[in-house]
Amino acid sequence: xxxxxxxxxxxxxxxxxxxxxxxxxxxxxxxxxxxxxxxxxxxxxxxxxxxxxxxxxxxxxxxxxxxxxxxxxxxxxxxxxxxxxxxxxxxxxxxxxxxxxxxxxxxxxxxxxxxxxxxxxxxxxxxxxxxxxxxxxxxxxxxxxxxxxxxxxxxxxxxxxxxxxxxxxxxxxxxxxxxxxxxxxxxxxxxxxxxxxxxxxxxxxxxxxxxxxxxxxxxxxxxxxxxxxxxxxxxxxxxxxxxxxxxxxxxxxxxxxxxxxxxxxx
Amino acid sequence: xxxxxxxxxxxxxxxxxxxxxxxxxxxxxxxxxxxxxxxxxxxxxxxxxxxxxxxxxxxxxxxxxxxxxxxxxxxxxxxxxxxxxxxxxxxxxxxxxxxxxxxxxxxxxxxxxxxxxxxxxxxxxxxxxxxxxxxxxxxxxxxxxxxxxxxxxxxxxxxxxxxxxxxxxxxxxxxxxxxxxxxxxxxxxxxxxxxxxxxxxxxxxxxxxxxxxxxxxxxxxxxxxxxxxxxxxxxxxxxxxxxxxxxxxxxxxxxxxxxxxxxxxxxxxxxxxxxxxxxxxxxxxxxxxxxxxxxxxxxxxxxxxxxxxxxxxxxxxxx
Numbered sequence: 045x046x047x048x049x050x051x052x053x054x055x056x057x058x059x060x061x062x063x064x065x066x067x068x069x070x071x072x073x074x075x076x077x078x079x080x081x082x083x084x085x086x087x088x089x090x091x092x093x094x095x096x097x098x099x100x101x102x103x104x105x106x107x108x109x110x111x112x113x114x115x116x117x118x119x120x121x122x123x124x125x126x127x128x129x130x131x132x133x134x135x136x137x138x139x140x141x142x143x144x145x146x147x148x149x150x151x152x153x154x155x156x157x158x159x160x161x162x163x164x165x166x167x168x169x170x171x172x173x174x175x176x177x178x179x180x181x182x183x184x185x186x187x188x189x190x191x192x193x194x195x196x197x198x199x200x201x202x203x204x205x206x207x208x209x210x211x212x213x214x215x216x217x218x219x220x221x222x223x224x225x226x227x228x229x230x231x232x233x234x235x236x237x238x239x240x241x242x243x244x245x246x247x248x249x250x251x252x253x254x255x256x257x258x259x260x261x262x263x264x265x266x267x268x269x270x271x272x273x274x275x276x277x278x279x280x281x282x283x284x285x286x287x288x289x290x291x292x293x294x295x296x297x298x299x300x301x302x303x304x305x306x307x308x309x310x
Numbered sequence: 311x312x313x314x315x316x317x318x319x320x321x322x323x324x325x326x327x328x329x330x331x332x333x334x335x336x337x338x339x340x341x342x343x344x345x346x347x348x349x350x351x352x353x354x355x356x357x358x359x360x361x362x363x364x365x366x367x368x369x370x371x372x373x374x375x376x377x378x379x380x381x382x383x384x385x386x387x388x389x390x391x392x393x394x395x396x397x398x399x400x401x402x403x404x405x406x407x408x409x410x411x412x413x414x415x416x417x418x419x420x421x422x423x424x425x426x427x428x429x430x431x432x433x434x435x436x437x438x439x440x441x442x443x444x445x446x447x448x449x450x451x452x453x454x455x456x457x458x459x460x461x462x463x464x465x466x467x468x469x470x471x472x473x474x475x476x477x478x479x480x481x482x483x484x485x486x487x488x489x490x491x492x493x494x495x496x497x498x499x500x501x502x503x504x505x506x507x508x509x510x511x512x513x514x515x516x517x518x519x520x521x522x523x524x525x526x527x528x529x530x531x532x533x534x535x536x537x538x539x540x541x542x543x544x545x546x547x548x549x550x551x552x553x554x555x556x557x558x559x560x561x562x563x564x565x566x567x568x569x570x571x572x573x574x575x576x577x578x579x580x581x582x583x584x585x586x587x588x589x590x591x592x593x594x595x596x597x598x599x600x601x602x603x604x605x606x607x608x609x610x611x612x613x614x615x616x617x618x619x620x621x622x623x624x625x626x627x628x629x
Contacts, residue, residue: 060416071409144369145417
């Protein structure tokens with residue numbers, strides 16, 4: 045088999061695996077839609093119910109502050125999707141069936157990537173739509189807005205590898221429930237909902253260095269959130285760090301995930 | 311390429327799991343299966359059946375030994391092996407959200423069949439496994455037996471020359487079990503080499519041409535079901551007594567005609583015998599004289615259960 049046809053089949057197989065997920069959307073629209081609408085619900089809950097009582101930095105309202113953070117959190121929620129899909133396949137023997145077939149081994153993982161990224165693109169589009177409906181706008185033009193979306197998807201891409209590793213390590217869908225709970229402390233210990241400056245200083249520092257906060261701060265800057273001002277070093281350098289942090293996560297978790305996948309055969 | 315004499319050829323295969331207790335895995339496993347035959351791999355839980363299947367299916371690397379399937383080395387020619395095997399694992403390995411048909415088309419595409427061919431093949435297999443009516447329903451709505459049939463169909467997309475089946479009927483009700491047996495039987499008749507692992511002696515007896523008995527990671531006996539039964543001696547007379555109190559008397563009386571030691575299980579006494587008819591007649595008259603009234607007397611061939619018990623008992627004695 046030539047290198048070219050190997051590559052060709054890798055693409056074809058990746059597309060087949062991706063299409064499988066797209067078929068899931070069509071067959072279980074409810075499940076998928078809940079995943080997309082859930083962050084909107086959080087926005088309404090926090091923005092509408094708690095927002096009035098929360099002081100945020102900047103001249104804008106709470107929605108102005110909240111939306112970019114929620115975009116980042118939406119990417120973070122995607123972790124559960126990845127983990128759930130990977131662990132279900134592994135525990136039901138579907139991964140083994142793939143591995144016993146003459147398909148490209150790369151495609152199993154690559155198909156997962158493409159499908160999950162597509163899912164997050166739709167999820168983010170719905171969130172942006174909801175933001176617009178609630179009066180949120182970006183203020184720095186399309187170029188910066190696109191850069192902001194790029195950073196969000198970079199974070200999602202990094203979390204993919206965390207999700208694949210955790211899914212392979214989990215041993216069954218039950219373990220996903222634990223992760224569904226644990227995403228909350230990580231989500232709250234960030235600048236998504238409140239300004240970390242209002243936290244005890246050591247907690248605030250952890251919250252500011254949270255990759256979620258770094259991406260949130262970077263996209264707030266790129267969207268031109270009114271009056272949003274950076275304080276500490278990490279928030280002043282949020283945009284480059286929103287590239288560095290995800291790349292670091294990829295550098296650590298991609299090899300670990302690939303190794304874990306290979307070790308299924310040991 | 312000439313057809314290899316043995317479609318499955320494994321020699322001195324060793325596999326140990328770092329975290330598992332000693333004794334699990336494989337420990338000098340040998341297996342040679344001729345093309346077109348059905349081999350039963352029989353053994354209790356933890357004997358290494360699944361490990362053997364996973365190594366043959368290229369899913370697991372052996373620590374040592376040589377394994378070839380359909381003439382290709384499982385380690386260095388995994389792709390060629392994968393093009394020629396079908397795997398039916400312990401779980402019905404299908405996407406439960408997708409419909410039956412979508413599952414088969416997907417697996418067909420991943421076997422690199424062109425789209426129209428994959429769709430045609432999916433329809434053929436749905437028909438063959440009586441799933442046409444449920445083809446457009448999500449596999450999560452299928453019964454256990456239907457899901458197993460879909461799983462079998464998925465393993466047959468490219469008409470494999472070797473089908474590896476790992477405990478196909480575990481957890482199935484008798485009707486579903488019969489369906490799966492029939493499907494495997496049909497495949498074997500069409501010339502596919504089948505390796506079937508099972509804990510059920512009846513299953514091996516029904517389906518396999520030859521049986522390999524696996525215990526603690528190595529083959530302890532091999533032969534046709536009849537040959538294996540012959541290793542525990544000749545026929546058996548089973549005497550079912552109405553009173554359990556008669557068991558001891560019966561054992562003593564039977565010992566006179568027995569070729570081995572009679573043994574009791576509840577109110578049933580099993581007597582290994584050499585000359586079957588003569589022993590039967592003499593036993594009946596002896597029981598009659600002693601005033602023991604049996605409820606039932608049957609003459610039968612030994613079961614694989616007895617082979618298995620004997621083999622494991624011998625092993626314990628060696629230890």
